[in-house]
Amino acid sequence: MTRPDPTVLARIAEKLELLTRVEAEHGFGVRIEGPAPLEPIAELPGVAEVYSLFRRIEGDNFRFHAPKEILTPQTWEEDEVNPNDPMGSPLIVGYEMDSVPSGLRAEIRGGDPIYLDRKDLDVYYMESTAYVYQYEHPDEDVEFTLIAPDVATFFDEHVLGPRYPELVAAVFGPAAPEQRLRKGRHAGEYADNWRRLLIAAGLSS
Helix, strand or coil: CCCCCCCHHHHHHHHHHHHHHHHHHHHCEEEEECCCCCCCCCCCHHHHHCCCCCEEEEEEEEEECCHHHHHHHHHHCCCCCCCCCCCCEEEEEEEEEECCCCCHHCCCCCCCCCEEECCCCCCCCCHHHHHHHHHHHCCCCCCCCCEECCHHHEEEEEEEECCCHHHHHHCCCCCCCCCCCCCCHHHHHHCCHHHHHHHHHHCCC
């Protein structure tokens, strides 16, 4: 496995700093916490390195924080792959939050997860119902959406960059990225506060 590209890691760090400043200026209501250094894990090149750059990222639609399995080398060594999991016990790299009522977000970790394949290191999305179906019918193919070839590309392009609308469409459907606010001082603007922040920072459209 190749080592993470330091240029991409530096670019992610710069974007996080920019977004933190723009959020402080505009107050969109997103959360950006960090950094939170983690020790690298040889079997997962680039994963701990990316999650070392922030503790949490959260907007209206998504919440991202480090998978519990990589918080320390010991937790990774002690983690066991479920032999009955047809998807190979993927790591959870984030959650959709649209299905979680705002008043329960402090108690509920998230809705449907976004996954990282342990072997290929691909980032993909799969509905929870499809995951359950795969457990019950392991010999049948189920639908999932490949989002990025690695976690660094995922955050650089799909969370912090111009391909964020593609991530929203992959998880919530093709009409979701274009949803607008109907009333209030931001009426007519995108309903998703994270997308509004990316636009204000010049990172997405």
